[in-house]
Each structure stands twice: as C-alpha cells, then as structure tokens.
Amino acid sequence: MPTAPDAAPAAAAAVEVHGLVKRYGGRAVVDHLDLTARAGAVTAVLGPNGAGKTTTIECCEGLRTPDDGTVRVLGLDPVADARTLRPRVGVMLQDGGLPNGARAGEVLRHVAAMYAAPRDVGELTERLGIDSFARTSVRRLSGGQRQRLALACAVVGRGQVVFLDEPSAGMDPQSRRAVWELIRELRADGVAVVLTTHLMDEAADLADHVHVVDHGQVIAAGTVSELLADGSPGTTTATCVRVEARPGLDVARLTAALEADTPPGHTPPGHPAPGHPPAEQARTPARETSGTPSEGRRWTVAEPEPGTYLAEGPVDPGSLATVATWLADAGSLARSVTTGGRTLEDVFLDLTGRHLR
Amino acid sequence: MSDDARTAGPARPPHPGGPAADGPAPVAGTAAAPPLRRIATQAAFETRTLLRNGEQLLVSLILPVLVLIGMATAPFLGIDTGGTSRIDFATPGVLALAVVSSAFTSQSIATAFDRRHGVLRLLATTPLGRGGLLAGKALAVLAVLAVQAVVLSVVAGVLGWTPDPAGLLPGAVALLLGTACFTALAMLLAGTVRPEGVLAVANLVWILLVLGGGLVVPPDRLGPLGPVAALLPSGALGEALRSALLDGALPPGPMLVLAAWTVVAGLAAGRWFRWH
Numbered sequence: 250m251p252t253a254p255d256a257a258p259a260a261a262a263a264v265e266v267h268g269l270v271k272r273y274g275g276r277a278v279v280d281h282l283d284l285t286a287r288a289g290a291v292t293a294v295l296g297p298n299g300a301g302k303t304t305t306i307e308c309c310e311g312l313r314t315p316d317d318g319t320v321r322v323l324g325l326d327p328v329a330d331a332r333t334l335r336p337r338v339g340v341m342l343q344d345g346g347l348p349n350g351a352r353a354g355e356v357l358r359h360v361a362a363m364y365a366a367p368r369d370v371g372e373l374t375e376r377l378g379i380d381s382f383a384r385t386s387v388r389r390l391s392g393g394q395r396q397r398l399a400l401a402c403a404v405v406g407r408g409q410v411v412f413l414d415e416p417s418a419g420m421d422p423q424s425r426r427a428v429w430e431l432i433r434e435l436r437a438d439g440v441a442v443v444l445t446t447h448l449m450d451e452a453a454d455l456a457d458h459v460h461v462v463d464h465g466q467v468i469a470a471g472t473v474s475e476l477l478a479d480g481s482p483g484t485t486t487a488t489c490v491r492v493e494a495r496p497g498l499d500v501a502r503l504t505a506a507l508e509a510d511t512p513p514g515h516t517p518p519g520h521p522a523p524g525h526p527p528a529e530q531a532r533t534p535a536r537e538t539s540g541t542p543s544e545g546r547r548w549t550v551a552e553p554e555p556g557t558y559l560a561e562g563p564v565d566p567g568s569l570a571t572v573a574t575w576l577a578d579a580g581s582l583a584r585s586v587t588t589g590g591r592t593l594e595d596v597f598l599d600l601t602g603r604h605l606r
Numbered sequence: 607m608s609d610d611a612r613t614a615g616p617a618r619p620p621h622p623g624g625p626a627a628d629g630p631a632p633v634a635g636t637a638a639a640p641p642l643r644r645i646a647t648q649a650a651f652e653t654r655t656l657l658r659n660g661e662q663l664l665v666s667l668i669l670p671v672l673v674l675i676g677m678a679t680a681p682f683l684g685i686d687t688g689g690t691s692r693i694d695f696a697t698p699g700v701l702a703l704a705v706v707s708s709a710f711t712s713q714s715i716a717t718a719f720d721r722r723h724g725v726l727r728l729l730a731t732t733p734l735g736r737g738g739l740l741a742g743k744a745l746a747v748l749a750v751l752a753v754q755a756v757v758l759s760v761v762a763g764v765l766g767w768t769p770d771p772a773g774l775l776p777g778a779v780a781l782l783l784g785t786a787c788f789t790a791l792a793m794l795l796a797g798t799v800r801p802e803g804v805l806a807v808a809n810l811v812w813i814l815l816v817l818g819g820g821l822v823v824p825p826d827r828l829g830p831l832g833p834v835a836a837l838l839p840s841g842a843l844g845e846a847l848r849s850a851l852l853d854g855a856l857p858p859g860p861m862l863v864l865a866a867w868t869v870v871a872g873l874a875a876g877r878w879f880r881w882h
Contacts, residue, residue, distance in 0.1 A: 310731050312727055312730065312731065312881070313882075331735065332735065335638065335731060335732060335733045335734075335735060336637050336638040336733045338731065340728065340731040340732075342724050342727060342728050344723065344724040345723065345724060345728075346723065346724035346725050346726075346727055346728025346729070347723070347724075347725065347728070348651075348655060348720060348725045349723060350655045350658065350659055351651070351654075351655055355651075359647065359648075360732055362639060362643070362644075362647045363638065363639055363644050363647070363732045363733045363734050364637070364639055364732075364733060365639050365640075399728075406732065
C-alpha cells in the first residue's frame with residue numbers, strides 16, 4: 250500500500266467517486282463527477298432537482314452500473330463486491346422502498362433480521378418516534394413518518410457508510426431535529442454519512458463537506474465556510490445587508506452612498522479581492538448588478554430577485570443608516586432589513602442560477 | 607481501511623473487526639445474518655403480506671374454492687366428465703387454477719407494485735440481495751400454494767373427491783413445475799410492464815385462462831381453441847394434473863410443454879427484468 254502514491258488518500262476515503270458518467274438514453278445525467286466522503290464526517294450532495302444527485306448515490310449503492318469512471322465504497326466496487334458491501338452499507342432511498350402492505354414496526358424488524366448484529370429495534374423506534382405508528386400499515390403513514398421509518402431501516406444494520414437520499418423531505422420540525430441528532434451521532438461514531446438534500450439549512454447545519462452538483466457535475470466543493478468564502482472561522486461577521494422592499498429601487502445610488510460612507514482602506518472580511526470578479530457573476534448574466542468590485546470599490550449591490558436587495562461589503566453600523574436613508578429617499582418602507590454573512594442559499598443560487606428549471 | 611482513516615472521527619474508533627452486539631452506538635463492522643435465515647425471513651414476510659391482502663386472498667383462495675364448488679354441484683353446468691364423478695373431474699383443474707392465481711396473478715401484481723415503490727431496490731441493498739429476494743419470493747409462493755392445496759383438498763374431500771393415490775406424487779411434481787413456470791411468467795410481466803398494466807393484464811389473463819386456457823375445462827372440450835390451449839402452460843398444467851390425479855401417471859407431452867415454457871419465461875425474465 251505505501252508504494253502506491255495515491256494509496257494513502259484512497260484509503261482515507263470511505264466513498265470515492267472519480268469521473269463518474271451515467272447516461273440515460275444517450276443523455277449524460279452524471280457527467281464526470283468526482284466526490285469523496287470520509288469516515289466520521291457528513292458529506293452533503295447539494296443540488297437542484299434533476300442535477301444527478303440520486304443517480305450518483307445509486308451508483309454508490311450498487312443499484313446502477315456506471316457507464317464510465319470509478320466508484321469505490323470502503324475500497325470496494327459497489328456492483329462487483331456487492332455481497333461484501335451490503336452488510337456494511339446502509340441505504341435510505343428517496344422513494345422510500347417500504348412495502349405498502351406491511352406494518353411499520355414489522356418492516357423495521359424485517360430489515361433488522363437481515364443483519365447478524367443489528368441495532369436495538371426498540372431503542373431506534375423510540376428515538377425516531379416510530380413507536381407511535383409501529384402498528385400502522387406503511388400505506389397509511391404520512392410522508393414524514395415514512396421518512397423516519399426509512400431512515401431507521403438505513404441505520405439498523407450499523408453500516409460503516411450510510412447513504413441518505415433527501416432524509417428530511419416532508420418532515421415536521423420535530424422529526425427533523427430527531428433525524429439530525431441521529432445523523433450527528435452516526436458521525437461521532439465514525440460512520441461516513443452521505444446525504445443528498447436541497448435544503449440549505451440542512452447542509453449548512455449538518456455537513457462537514459458540501460458538494461454542489463448541477464448538470465451532473467460538481468460545480469463547487471468544500472466545507473460550508475469555504476463555500477461561503479468567508480475565510481474567517483465562524484460566520485458571525487456581517488458581510489452583507491439584505492433588504493426586502495419595493496422592486497426596482499436604484500441600486501447604483503445605494504452603491505455610491507455606501508462607498509462614500511466607507512472609510513478608505515477598509516477591507517471587507519473575506520470579500521473577493523479587487524480585480525477578481527466572483528464566479529457567480531459570470532454564471533448569472535441576468536442578475537442586475539452595480540458596483541462590481543474593481544479598483545477602489547468595496548461594495549456590491551444587487552437585486553437578485555425583484556424586491557430583494559443584497560449589499561455585500563464592509564458592513565458597519567453606519568451602513569445600516571446609509572441603507573435607511575436610501576430607502577427613505579426612495580419613499581419605500583422596507584419589509585425587512587437584515588445583516589449577516591452570505592448564506593449557503595446565496596452561494597447555491599449564485600452557482601446554479603435563480604431561474605426555475 | 608487503514609486505521610489512520612478513522613482518526614478524523616471523534617469518540618471511539620469503529621473498526622470492522624467484529625459485530626458489536628451491545629452498546630447503543632451504531633458501531634461499524636457488522637455482518638450479514640446467515641443466508642438461509644435471510645431467505646426464510648423474507649419468505650415469511652412475503653407470505654404474511656400475501657395472506658393478509660384481501661384482494662390476493664380473493665384471487666388465490668376464495669375464487670378457486672367457488673369454482674370448485676360450482677363445478678362440482680351447479681346443476682346448470684353440463685360438463686361431460688367422461689364417466690368420472692364431477693368432483694374428481696373438477697379438482698385437478700381447480701388446483702391448476704390455484705397455481706395460476708397465486709404464482710402468476712397475485713405474484714405479478716405484488717411484485718410490480720413493489721418495484722414501483724422501490725421495495726425491490728431497497729431490499730437489494732440489504733444483505734438479502736437480489737438473489738435472496740427472488741428465493742424468498744419463490745418460497746412464499748410455495749407456502750401460499752401449500753395453504754391453497756390444503757384448503758382445496760379439504761373442500762374437495764368434503765364434496766367427495768377421491769384421487770388416485772398413485773397420482774398424488776406425480777400430481778405434486780406437476781404442481782411444482784407449474785408453479786415454477788407461472789412464477790417465471792409473473793416475474794417477466796412484473797419486471798417489464800408498469801404496475802397498472804400488470805394489474806389489468808394479470809387479471810385478464812386469469813379470466814381468459816379459466817374460460818379458454820384448458821385449466822378447468824380440458825383442451826379437448828374447447829373445440830377449435832383446443833390445440834392452442836394444449837400448448838399453453840395453463841392447458842399443459844391442467845392436463846398434467848388431471849392425468850396424475852385421475853389416472854395416476856404424468857403425461858410426457860404436457861410436462862414437456864410446461865418445462866419449455868418455464869425455461870423460456872425464466873430466461874426472458876432474467877434478461878428483461880428491470881429492478882427500477
């Protein structure tokens with residue numbers, strides 16, 4: 250093993266996907282995708298619907314055979330070494346995969362019986378609140394109840410790798426908390442958790458690593474704070490003022506006012522360096538932007554959606570006064586004015602575009 | 607996996623050394639249950655599900671019993687039994703019908719909806735695997751068949767059925783081959799057609815085979831349909847069971863037809879069954 254130069258990182262990864270290609274009817278749904286997931290970490294695959302998330306996960310689960318590229322789970326091929334991997338990998342499918350005619354508790358006990366040393370079913374049903382509907386047939390469960398049952402089935406076998414395809418879709422807030430708690434516990438026990446989601450807060454709160462996927466490719470990857478391009482530990486520093494007000498206000502005027510109020514030499518934390526335009530502006534040509542960072546400019550003001558304004562720059566208490574003046578001059582009463590860092594949702598929408606598809 | 611791969615995880619290092627049976631944490635390193643236990647578990651699960659489902663029970667048990675009672679007692683059915691009692695004549699055909707009900711109609715519908723709902727895919731990712739899933743299904747069909755055979759034999763016995771004792775073993779062989787054949791056909795249908803289509807086709811085929819497939823009415827009483835029905839798996843199974851239970855011998859022709867259908871359907875199902 251030490252002789253091969255690539256062996257060390259390969260061994261460290263619980264899931265390793267290289268150049269994965271999967272086509273349906275000639276169309277590449279997954280197009281040279283790379284992904285790595287470590288043991289003891291939560292890896293989120295984030296992307297809009299149809300981005301190729303589920304297909305990627307299904308290739309890792311051995312349910313689909315890649316057209317090209319390599320997939321390794323615990324160093325093994327999910328298709329060729331399926332028999333070895335099955336006891337070591339837990340799976341929660343997006344469409345559940347729960348037999349309709351059986352009762353919830355019966356399904357969980359059934360899946361548990363496939364393993365030599367499964368988790369305690371009673372403890373798991375209690376943890377996830379399944380005991381309240383254990384005697385109800387799967388057909389009659391609500392969406393959130395099905396999700397909890399499917400999650401229980403995915404973890405009951407104590408897999409070293411757990412794939413969760415949209416684990417908290419359709420769940421009420423209480424269920425989500427219970428699910429997140431369980432996922433954090435899996436991570437603490439050294440399990441490699443790979444989940445797909447299009448919930449930004451889920452990825453932001455839960456994931457150690459995020460892969461943003463679109464059109465079958467990873468278009469950004471890193472820790473959440475890396476993706477937020479924050480640079481500083483934590484995301485408490487305000488780098489952005491978000492205003493919701495009447496659409497069509499003059500963003501150029503606000504830019505100029507903010508620039509005028511900002512003392513020279515003030516460098517915004519983690520803001521893109523001058524002369525290095527952020528990637529999102531190339532990707533979203535429709536976005537109305539004023540004050541692209543260039544020599545001497547520190548503020549970017551945009552109206553990404555009608556009535557929502559984002560002013561990014563060296564936010565200080567005076568910035569809010571400037572924004573308030575700008576609103577007053579325009580005769581517009583804001584519905585909300587908030588300060589904060591860029592959210593993962595901002596990054597995501599910048600990367601994948603704001604239009605519906 | 608090397609040990610340094612684990613240093614990233616806090617808490618205790620999980621290790622694929624052996625199953626940690628107790629302790630609340632999902633410590634990694636688990637093993638599968640023994641294969642036979644997995645298959646038996648799956649078979650029991652499927653059998654319970656099938657026997658609990660009202661529609662499945664109707665087609666597998668209640669309708670065959672009604673056909674048996676009707677053929678044995680209804681005065682308006684002018685069946686030429688060729689000298690044997692009506693119940694002796696009807697029972698082998700109704701057993702064949704029971705095979706079509708449970709192995710084909712019931713199983714294809716259940717499998718098609720399981721496929722739609724992802725049940726097949728989910729179970730395929732557990733240690734059960736695809737092979738174990740199919741083995742479990744086959745055993746479940748046999749378990750349901752055993753229930754059918756017992757119920758139908760008891761009802762037929764009450765109505766005066768006296769099978770040729772020498773024909774019981776050949777009859778069981780024909781039942782098993784017929785079950786294999788119709789299960790393979792069920793998988794072919796369930797694995798290639800969407801569930802709504804399977805629902806329609808499986809029920810329609812059941813009715814058509816009852817009326818003109820040579821199941822309960824022998825092919826040679828079907829007029830111009832006869833030669834076709836004799837080459838269908840239904841006609842072959844009906845004839846094989848009638849020969850066995852009435853004359854005490856397995857007829858080579860129908861058994862050959864049945865075997866040929868089993869091989870072709872099995873290969874086709876293996877080739878075209880889609881898990882997604």
